[in-house]
Amino acid sequence: MPSRKVSGEGAPPKAEGGVDAVDRALAILSAFASHDGQMSLAQISEATGLYKSTVLRIAASLERGGFLSRQENKLYRLGPQLFRLGLLYQRSFKIEDMVRPVLRRLVETTGESASFFVRQGEVRLCLFREESQHAVRDHVMEGATLTLDRGAAGHVLVGYDSRAVVSEELRSRMARLPIVSIGERSAEVAAVAVPVYRRGAGGVELAGALTVSGPRTRIADTETIRQIGAALLEQGRLLSRQLGADEAWRL
């Protein structure tokens, strides 16, 4: 059973500042991430640790706001407002128009899926992706979050971030581009990645990582990797230039 802000005891994280009711509302929304799209009142209650009556009340507000909707069968679903605002978020990066064509070109010339990742706290977020035409391919969706410590794109986001503390091992691995990873994030997947820069508030900064990935059965050999790497370097340079980072190719 849940308890209200326990001020004395084992002091559970005890979020500083903020509004309890809002935290709960967001917890309800976030619970849907692991229950693919549909949840009953009881499920929500269980997943969040909130009383059913509490969920009911908060859900009324969420529903009114269009962040949640309820079907006749009583199941809750996420609401259209999330969709609208989510796309607004994606577009607020204002780089979609530049990234998409680059990804398409990469898919075209390499035949494999291409993605653009940005760092988001301690994970990396797939902001854009274009799928290869191959029937068998690795699967990452736009919006998915992956760990920062595995996979070529993850290494790039840490190793080429001027603000990050980089381990000696990673630093040496970052010595030359492109970065290659085979079977790291997933045993059957290989990936090649390069950094992308942009002109930011305080000069040139890391914008994200451009990556091409696919099953290692198609990508593992050095010649294929060389070709993919060449395409990535070219497109990455192009994209960085479009983002106003002319000469920042090297850290």
Added chain:
Amino acid sequence: MPSRKVSGEGAPPKAEGGVDAVDRALAILSAFASHDGQMSLAQISEATGLYKSTVLRIAASLERGGFLSRQENKLYRLGPQLFRLGLLYQRSFKIEDMVRPVLRRLVETTGESASFFVRQGEVRLCLFREESQHAVRDHVMEGATLTLDRGAAGHVLVGYDSRAVVSEELRSRMARLPIVSIGERSAEVAAVAVPVYRRGAGGVELAGALTVSGPRTRIADTETIRQIGAALLEQGRLLSRQLGADEAWRL
């Protein structure tokens, strides 16, 4: 100045049930829709009518949940969690895999942009869209909401919805497919649309509207419209079949 739940007086809408704090939080998020992605504390306060101190407190929760983020320059932006949940919403329709290829085929054969609209309360929502290659084209983004009473797709969503009350005028206009609109939503745009059905909980129901649209300079003549209409009818039928609505082509 804002006031708390006014129980007596002029009784402003007076939302039934729900949680005030959550309503406010959602109002803050929704305010971003009209201020393209970035807002200062003062702007939020003004747009929502909430005190700055209140916004600050609620924003702390939103930020913690990843629904909002704050930059060094103090401006708030929407957060990545919205992006994730938004895409989850889109995918919860589970029809993306079927709709995308259909849209691509339409763009390929007609040369114009193709979209899939669903009804969302009293507006229509662009759930998926594939852009034409033409430099000059009409502009509708995925996630955008348009009025229900204008444009071919809007008519379809009302006229072919078995639950909707349909005016005599609209009914006669719906007599034969496809539906065509020229210069309705926007003076320079022409569109052609057909309904898409699916097997739902209580039998076959309207799933959405499939539409092809572009500048009327390219679409207005009857021959072009005939061709687009033929492609739409074919793809719409195909899509409906994929969604389990075999013989429901006519209302």
Added chain:
DNA sequence: TACTTAAGTTCTGTCTAGCAGAACGTGATT
């Protein structure tokens, strides 16, 4: 350099609105 205006932030006493939890209704499943 001093004055003005506006933005962001911190603090606190008051009071209300959100909460827990019990109680109830309803429909499946056994």
Added chain:
DNA sequence: AATCACGTTCTGCTAGACAGAACTTAAGTA
């Protein structure tokens, strides 16, 4: 019939959200 699980309604208590003033920067303006 009996049990179970789910959704919903209701209520008294009090913790926690709120308004608003006060303070701190920061950027104009003259």
